[in-house]
Amino acid sequence: CLTNTISTFGLTESATGERIAGLVEEFPGIKLGLRAKFPEIHIKLYAYGDDPIRLKELLSKTSDWVLEKMGKSVLSVTGDSMASVIGDLLRRQKSSIAVAESCTGGLVAHWLTDSPGASDYFIFSGVTYSNRAKIDLLGVLSETIERFGAVHEETAKEMAKGVRRITGATYGLSISGIAGPDGGTEAKPVGTVCIGLAAPDGVEGRRFNVSFEKRSMNKVIFAETALNLLRIKLLKAGQAGTIS
Incomplete structure (x- = not known):
């Protein structure tokens, strides 16, 4: 028996199953086999038979089929984590990352520095939890926070631009959200997260609502969502042949 694990992010277990329905046939x-490894879904393929060469070919063809069905949801065909995949992309592109976190409290930095050799691409992380820290350290305009609030795409964009500017990193990534259990409003319920990504070709801000029961789970999904935004940006940069 030969096996292969394909890690994915962005779809539920049931949605993943629907995408690859018909695989066995x-x-x-x-x-x-499908396994939820929060916040990711792992697709496990098992090839059975007596001919190792044929099994390897079968597993390869099946993996390619899964990749086509799952698209950008695929993180890795070897079961690697999101942070590990991003580290490899940054290293190959000779790029660097700096992070400004709020509600995630340094979780993104923890993941990115968990791999040996992270100093090749990881520059800095700051937990700018308070509005004052966002303004004084990152250069977020007080008018932006007064007008939109700390949890808003515009604030996240200014955070990302600020951390990129002060560190000289290729990419600046920011997160500001409401992890709960309190603090939500009708306009911004618990589970709202705004992510900023500053890159050589500009800055973008995105808002997501991905609420789970526990604060700890929201922090994890916020961090993974931010890293996924960076991953997709890096994939596009690689395809375009961008050199930082």
């Missing part, structure tokens, strides 16, 4: 000799 398409590839006789393959058995499929």
Whole structure:
């Protein structure tokens, strides 16, 4: 038996199953397993038979089929974590990252520095939790926070621009959200997170609502969502041949 694990992010377990429905019928000799490894979904492929060469070819064809069905949801075909995948992309592109976190409290930095050799691409992280820290350290305009609040795409964009500017990193990533259990409003319920990404070609701000029961789970999904935004940006930069 040969196996392969494909890690994905962005779809639920049921949605993942729907995307790859028909796999077992398409590839006789393959058995499929789906496992939730929060916040990711892992697709496990098992190839059964007596001929190792044929099994390897079958597993390769099946993996390619899964990649086509899952698209950008695929993080890795070897089961690597989001942070590990991003580290490899940054290293290959000779790029660097600096992070300004609020509600995630340094979780993104923890993940990014968990791999040996992270100093090749990781420059800085600051937990700018208070509005004063956002203004004084990152250069966020007080008018922006007064008008939009700390949890807003415009604030996140200014945070990302600020951390990129003060560190000289290729990319600046920021997170500001409401992890709960309190602090939500009708306009910005618990689970709202705003992410900023400053890059050589400009800055973008995105808002997501990904609420879970526990504060700790919201922090994890916020951090993973921010890293996923960076991952997609890096993939596009690689395809375009961008050199930082």
